[in-house]
Amino acid sequence: MxxxxxPGGALSAVTMATIALLGGLVWGTWKHPEALWAPGDLSRYHADIPDCGRCHAPFQGPIAARCIACHTADRFAAGAKPAVSAAHRRWIETGQACFHCHTEHRGALAQITVGALVNPHGEFVFRATGTHSCGACHEFGPERGSGTRLLDNAPVRRLLEQGKGAHGRGRMARCLSCHSDGTAPP
Structure with a gap:
């Protein structure tokens, strides 16, 4: 075959275009790495992390040792239920990769634990109440699915008062008719 x-000059044009493309990638990586390479916004849990290198190694992705630098076994013991703390301690000791169970870069209000209960009210409820977990408004039974109880505390009372009854029991399913983008209606 x-x-x-x-055609004359094609090789030099391809060479110049390749050099320009590589130059742009190098400049963008150096000047604005998050804008060029980040697959999405961080969750509310990690939004305060200033740069990618705190969690990621170049060309390797997230590194468990970097996660453990912030999320120590002692921190889990102090802030988690005993079963969660024990599981994380085992995973830390065996060097399990955190991203087997946790994801990131799915947005500020995303759930980062794979297989975790999904907020039935929509993630914007955390923003509306100023809370960061379901346990801030609900008490859960000992077994998954064994029922919940609505707490009588400041975030719950504020939500009920501000909604003038719209946030009452059984009414949250219609929330998106007023709060389509997670903010208060006009």
Whole structure:
């Protein structure tokens, strides 16, 4: 099979375009790495992390040792239920990769634990109440699915008062008719 020769100057044009593309990638990586390479916004849990290198190694992705630098076994013991703390301690000791159970870069209000209960009210409820967990408004039974109880505390009372009854029991399913983008209606 014979190929026709390239038109004059084609090789130099391809070379210049390649150099320009690589130069742009190098400049963008150096000047604005998050804008060029980030797959999405961080969750509310990690929004205060200033740069990618705190969690990621170049060309390797997230590194468990970097997660453990912030999320120590002692921190889990102090802030988590005993079963969660024990599981994380085992995973830390065996060097399990955190991203087997946790995801990131799915937005500020995303749930980052794979398989976790999904907020039935929509993630915007955390923003509306100023809370960060379901346990801020609900008390859960000992078994998954064994029922919940609505707490009588400041975030719950504020939500009920501000909604003038719209946030009452059984009415949250219609929330998106007023709060389509997670903010208060006009």
């Amino acid at each position: 014979r190929f026709l020769p390239l």
